[in-house]
Amino acid sequence: MRFAFTRDQRMLAQTVAETLAKACPPALVRAARTDPSVRRGDAWTALADLGLLGAAVPEHRGGLGLTPLDTVLAWVEIGRACVPGPLVETAVAAPLLLPEGSPWLERIAVGEAAASVRCAENPYLLDADIADVLLLPEEATASPVEAPSSDGTRRLFTVAGETAPGGAAADHAAVAVAAQLLGLGEHLLESAVAYAGQRRQFGKAIGSFQAIKHLLADTAVKLTFATPVVHRAAYSLTYPGGHTARDVSAAKVAAAEAAHHAARTALQVHGAIGYTDELDLHLWLSRVFALVPAWGDPGLHRARLRAVLLDAPR
Amino acid sequence: MDLTFTPAQEALRAEVREWLAANAPAAPLPSMDTAEGFARHRAWERRLAEARLSVLSWPAEYGGRAAGLVEWLIFEEEYWAAGAPGRVSQNGIFLLAPTLLHYGTPEQKARFLPKMATAEEVWAQAWSEPEAGSDLASLRATATPDGDGWRLNGQKTWSSRAVFADWGFGLFRSDPESQRHHGLTYYLFPLDAPGLTVRPIAQLDGETGFAEIFFDDVYVPAAQVLGGVGEGWNVAMATTSSERGLTLRSPGRFMAVADRLLALARASDDQTLQDAAIRAWLDADAYRLHTWAAVARLEEGVELGPASSLMKVFWSELDLRLHELALALRGPDAALADRWMDGFLFALAGPIYAGTNEIQRNIIAERVLGLPR
Ligand SMILES: Cc1cc2nc3c(=O)[nH]c(=O)nc-3n(C[C@H](O)[C@H](O)[C@H](O)COP(=O)(O)OP(=O)(O)OC[C@H]3O[C@@H](n4cnc5c(N)ncnc54)[C@H](O)[C@@H]3O)c2cc1C
Numbered sequence: 001m002r003f004a005f006t007r008d009q010r011m012l013a014q015t016v017a018e019t020l021a022k023a024c025p026p027a028l029v030r031a032a033r034t035d036p037s038v039r040r041g042d043a044w045t046a047l048a049d050l051g052l053l054g055a056a057v058p059e060h061r062g063g064l065g066l067t068p069l070d071t072v073l074a075w076v077e078i079g080r081a082c083v084p085g086p087l088v089e090t091a092v093a094a095p096l097l098l099p100e101g102s103p104w105l106e107r108i109a110v111g112e113a114a115a116s117v118r119c120a121e122n123p124y125l126l127d128a129d130i131a132d133v134l135l136l137p138e139e140a141t142a143s144p145v146e147a148p149s150s151d152g153t154r155r156l157f158t159v160a161g162e163t164a165p166g167g168a169a170a171d172h173a174a175v176a177v178a179a180q181l182l183g184l185g186e187h188l189l190e191s192a193v194a195y196a197g198q199r200r201q202f203g204k205a206i207g208s209f210q211a212i213k214h215l216l217a218d219t220a221v222k223l224t225f226a227t228p229v230v231h232r233a234a235y236s237l238t239y240p241g242g243h244t245a246r247d248v249s250a251a252k253v254a255a256a257e258a259a260h261h262a263a264r265t266a267l268q269v270h271g272a273i274g275y276t277d278e279l280d281l282h283l284w285l286s287r288v289f290a291l292v293p294a295w296g297d298p299g300l301h302r303a304r305l306r307a308v309l310l311d312a313p314r
Numbered sequence: 315m316d317l318t319f320t321p322a323q324e325a326l327r328a329e330v331r332e333w334l335a336a337n338a339p340a341a342p343l344p345s346m347d348t349a350e351g352f353a354r355h356r357a358w359e360r361r362l363a364e365a366r367l368s369v370l371s372w373p374a375e376y377g378g379r380a381a382g383l384v385e386w387l388i389f390e391e392e393y394w395a396a397g398a399p400g401r402v403s404q405n406g407i408f409l410l411a412p413t414l415l416h417y418g419t420p421e422q423k424a425r426f427l428p429k430m431a432t433a434e435e436v437w438a439q440a441w442s443e444p445e446a447g448s449d450l451a452s453l454r455a456t457a458t459p460d461g462d463g464w465r466l467n468g469q470k471t472w473s474s475r476a477v478f479a480d481w482g483f484g485l486f487r488s489d490p491e492s493q494r495h496h497g498l499t500y501y502l503f504p505l506d507a508p509g510l511t512v513r514p515i516a517q518l519d520g521e522t523g524f525a526e527i528f529f530d531d532v533y534v535p536a537a538q539v540l541g542g543v544g545e546g547w548n549v550a551m552a553t554t555s556s557e558r559g560l561t562l563r564s565p566g567r568f569m570a571v572a573d574r575l576l577a578l579a580r581a582s583d584d585q586t587l588q589d590a591a592i593r594a595w596l597d598a599d600a601y602r603l604h605t606w607a608a609v610a611r612l613e614e615g616v617e618l619g620p621a622s623s624l625m626k627v628f629w630s631e632l633d634l635r636l637h638e639l640a641l642a643l644r645g646p647d648a649a650l651a652d653r654w655m656d657g658f659l660f661a662l663a664g665p666i667y668a669g670t671n672e673i674q675r676n677i678i679a680e681r682v683l684g685l686p687r
Pocket of ligand 1: 438439440441442443446447448449471472473474475524663666667668669670671672673676
């Protein structure tokens with residue numbers, strides 16, 4: 001029993017964090033709302049250069065052949081930086097959906113190809129406008145039609161026709177999204193704590209008011225206890241042992257709740273300035289609100305949990 | 315990361331499980347807050363000690379097995395899953411013992427730990443005073459030098475199990491000129507000492523679960539000072555941080571309740587309550603996972619520190635939610651005085667004792683997040 005990450009796993013996350021601090025400033029996230037090329041711009045290239053887009057591609061196909069446990073901390077950092085683009089779809093879902101011999105794998109591993117994925121758990125094709133390959137478990141009967149997206153940095157598309165479950169790809173993607181939600185939540189908490197230390201009202205820093213302290217403390221509690229649930233889901237994907245569905249759904253549910261709480265708290269602590277387009281905060285808020293329903297909305301995961309936890313006595 | 319157990323750990327689990335199956339009382343013991351129940355719980359502790367299961371993590375010379383934290387967590391999972399009795403000696407073995415092992419003299423350890431392990435001596439903690447609750451540093455009870463020892467005066471209150479316990483531990487102001495957390499000393503005293511009066515207080519369930527303790531020139535020899543004179547605050551904080559952290563509320567305890575809650579949910583057709591019960595079960599599991607991660611950090615030498623406040627808030631609110639949902643699922647039967655109701659009433663106190671959750675949130679905000687005071 002050792003519930004901890006290896007040095008290499010932590011180092012990878014740290015490298016991703018340092019890289020994104022330069023390659024993915026808030027200005028880039030903002031620009032992704034208007035300039036489609038940004039979604040495959042500097043941040044995409046930087047992650048590809050680290051090998052991260054090919055992390056799940058086998059080594060003999062040009063990837064790193066890493067496990068979800070190896071990369072889950074890196075996905076937290078990708079969330080923290082609010083990186084735009086179809087990253088989970090390309091780096092996590094596609095390698096599991098593509099046939100073993102697919103030439104797309106090599107192109108994904110070097111960052112040359114982007115994928116957009118549709119399945120029962122994830123009915124909207126993310127960023128299909130900039131994707132090279134659309135992965136649909138069933139034949140699409142028509143070409144993608146854009147749907148209005150709540151997060152301007154994410155473009156969503158639908159296609160007509162039935163869809164099928166994504167299987168393992170959906171589980172792996174859900175955990176990468178859950179990890180991103182943790183990172184987004186942590187960034188929101190840090191921003192709110194920093195603002196609460198600076199902003200003064202009634203002659204004091206607002207962070208000295210107990211109502212503000214307790215809001216932030218509650219967010220810290222939620223994020224703290226969602227974190228090991230996400231880590232354990234990555235472990236269950238890496239060493240499948242019969243509880244994968246439970247552990248993946250638990251991770252998505254816990255991370256979504258914690259991140260949503262962080263979003264609400266961060267906005268409340270900022271007051272009106274947080275409600276503006278001028279401050280970057282809302283880019284993180286929108287991403288949280290967009291990722292909560294992505295790769296298994298809360299209702300889907302609740303239903304799965306009901307099936308595994310209630311139907312059979314443990 | 316490796317979430318599997320070693321063969322030795324699995325063997326320990328099997329041993330504990332089999333021993334409990336053969337030895338744990340079939341029916342719940344009477345409340346430990348009654349004279350009869352207290353005696354029965356004490357006898358149960360003796361049996362546990364005879365099997366060397368009462369204080370697994372202590373050194374062998376004091377009655378333990380020098381087990382690691384993972385082994386202790388395994389024991390706890392099995393213990394609570396078996397529905398074994400509450401631990402009447404918990405304030406001694408979980409709260410005082412870590413402090414005694416750290417600050418005690420060899421003589422103190424040899425004198426107190428073996429009898430604590432067998433519950434021959436059960437301990438009560440005496441921090442709170444009528445005017446010093448959350449603001450413990452404002453405490454007024456005094457200790458005055460007298461020859462080789464000290465005289466204790468003043469009043470403590472809300473001391474759990476002091477009605478039937480044998481010994482107490484707590485803080486007294488040994489320097490009359492001192493303020494706040496300075497000039498305090500940590501004393502150990504027998505509850506039948508001359509000049510000491512224990513007055514039972516009935517709790518909301520009617521049982522005398524805690525007591526006031528009055529000190530009228532109670533003599534305590536120097537050998538019953540724990541840690542340095544005037545160092546009491548730091549010595550005591552070591553106890554409260556283990557209380558808030560790992561030892562008082564192991565995940566096994568909540569997992570066992572959560573499993574019983576799921577069984578209720580399975581028998582229900584109310585999907586809203588089922589979903590809420592599942593969510594609570596997942597939080598019990600999250601607490602277990604967080605504890606494993608904390609153990610891994612402790613093994614690397616990283617202290618829990620103020621992060622233990624995150625745990626206190628989480629487990630106390632989790633315990634309450636588990637029981638509230640169970641009552642909701644029990645429908646009209648929630649009106650019955652049974653195990654669920656007992657558990658609910660006890661869970662209600664969780665956000666109050668061991669530092670209220672408001673105080674814990676202050677600590678999280680100021681000392682974990684770094685917000686201004
Ligand atoms: C079942 C039970 C068992 C106990 N066992 C023991 C024991 O064995 N030994 C022992 O010494 N004590 C024991 N206690 C006492 C416990 O430690 C105290 O109840 C606790 O420290 C709170 O003190 P208080 O009750 O005086 O409440 P107060 O300090 O008067 O607090 C009342 C309310 O005000 C809030 N409050 C106070 N200060 C602040 C602040 N700065 N910011 C925000 N809110 C604040 C509190 O959070 C609480 O909600 C026990 C209590 C219970 C319920």
